[in-house]
Amino acid sequence: MNILVVHEVNWFKKVVYEFHDFAENLSLLGYRVICVDFEEGWERESFFDLGHLGIRVYQNVSRASKNSTVELRRPGLIKLPLLDRLTSILTHYFAIKKIIRSESIDAILLYSVPTNGIPVVLLGRRNKIPVIFRSIDKLHRLRHKVFRWPVFFSEKIVYPRVDRILALTPKLADYVCQLGAEREKVTLLLPGINRELFRPAPRDAQLMERWSLEEDDRIIIFVGTFFEFSGLDFFIENFPLLLQDLPQARLLLVGDGPLRKKIERMAGALGISDRITITGFQSYELVPRFINLAQLAVNPFRLVDATRDIIPTKLLQYLACQVPVVCTPLPGIQSVLAGEDCGIVYSDSTDFMSRVRKLLMDEEKRKSLGEKGHKYVAQNHDWNILKKRLETLIQQEIERKGTRT
Numbered sequence: 001m002n003i004l005v006v007h008e009v010n011w012f013k014k015v016v017y018e019f020h021d022f023a024e025n026l027s028l029l030g031y032r033v034i035c036v037d038f039e040e041g042w043e044r045e046s047f048f049d050l051g052h053l054g055i056r057v058y059q060n061v062s063r064a065s066k067n068s069t070v071e072l073r074r075p076g077l078i079k080l081p082l083l084d085r086l087t088s089i090l091t092h093y094f095a096i097k098k099i100i101r102s103e104s105i106d107a108i109l110l111y112s113v114p115t116n117g118i119p120v121v122l123l124g125r126r127n128k129i130p131v132i133f134r135s136i137d138k139l140h141r142l143r144h145k146v147f148r149w150p151v152f153f154s155e156k157i158v159y160p161r162v163d164r165i166l167a168l169t170p171k172l173a174d175y176v177c178q179l180g181a182e183r184e185k186v187t188l189l190l191p192g193i194n195r196e197l198f199r200p201a202p203r204d205a206q207l208m209e210r211w212s213l214e215e216d217d218r219i220i221i222f223v224g225t226f227f228e229f230s231g232l233d234f235f236i237e238n239f240p241l242l243l244q245d246l247p248q249a250r251l252l253l254v255g256d257g258p259l260r261k262k263i264e265r266m267a268g269a270l271g272i273s274d275r276i277t278i279t280g281f282q283s284y285e286l287v288p289r290f291i292n293l294a295q296l297a298v299n300p301f302r303l304v305d306a307t308r309d310i311i312p313t314k315l316l317q318y319l320a321c322q323v324p325v326v327c328t329p330l331p332g333i334q335s336v337l338a339g340e341d342c343g344i345v346y347s348d349s350t351d352f353m354s355r356v357r358k359l360l361m362d363e364e365k366r367k368s369l370g371e372k373g374h375k376y377v378a379q380n381h382d383w384n385i386l387k388k389r390l391e392t393l394i395q396q397e398i399e400r401k402g403t404r405t
Helices: 018-028 083-102 117-126 145-158 170-178 205-210 232-245 260-270 284-291 313-320 352-360 363-380 383-401
Strands: 002-006 032-036 051-061 070-078 107-110 131-135 164-167 186-188 218-225 249-256 276-278 296-299 325-327 344-346
Touching (some): 018 070, 083 117, 107 117, 131 170, 218 352
Parallel strands (some): 131 164, 164 186
16 A cells, blocks of 8 residues: 655654654555655755755655654745745645656545645545545644635635545544534544653653752653743743742753743743753653653643644653643643543643642652553553554545555
């Protein structure tokens, strides 16, 4: 089976998430997987570097799994603002058309809408190839308000016309149906986790030494991008209150992002910089080693359009490592993770720090929550189970469409 996976983020620069997991797991099942990405965050090598319109090919790319045989094909673009996206509409179309014709593609797994969603649907229908859309977000809400309406209308065109939609959460399943998808074509496929990588382990002495962490530190961890909606500024603003009762508390931030300078300034102004460690982005293989340094994880996301219906993979990574989580009650997360039976404690901003303090001081409660979370992830989010389900769903669409097998 030959599978084409289409997205419009940068394969190499985007933090590892299920776009990489899905593609690489399918390749590990023995299928030929070709990915098309977009050179998001491009840089000009010189003043005269205006890009190109050809296709660059990368063999055996791997971000989430070892021994991946994924082939990445990156269509060219013009390296100028706005023109990069506009030229990509054409270069992606012709690249995908060429791949379909030359590589005997059996199915297309589509993640994107604005740049190549409509062309992929058209090419899939023309060539009688099933197009399976993976819904992980309300895509128009991720865009600047200038581009929000065009993306929204693109979603309304794409969702009713793909052959199958795999929704990340029940909330997203409802969303795609509201935009025209037929309910019987929408399947819930929960996010997955690599439990061979993300698992409980003793504290890593080298990491403790490298980042000047002490054995008696009560480490609270957050992993990921420091977006404006992350709530990290709120957490740091209230962190001194926690330190009054628990001076050994330590905040470990594994990541980077737009909010970094602000939280560094806040920490300095509050005089707590020595209790906050920011590591910057780390390799995927190191992330579980960092998580296993912590007694507790936090997800203080604010409720905004971009967070309302998502379920951050980081939550599953924490739980897989048997680290309990304190999280704001976002609808998308609550629709999948019920609460303490899944190792997660929900709390709004009014008592968020109080919940964190109580858990840091209650080892038995943390242990109980950690065990429940670990068990829940093992039963519901193991990639070894989900990749087989994905394989079955793809094969069913191929058979239904009457395409090559």
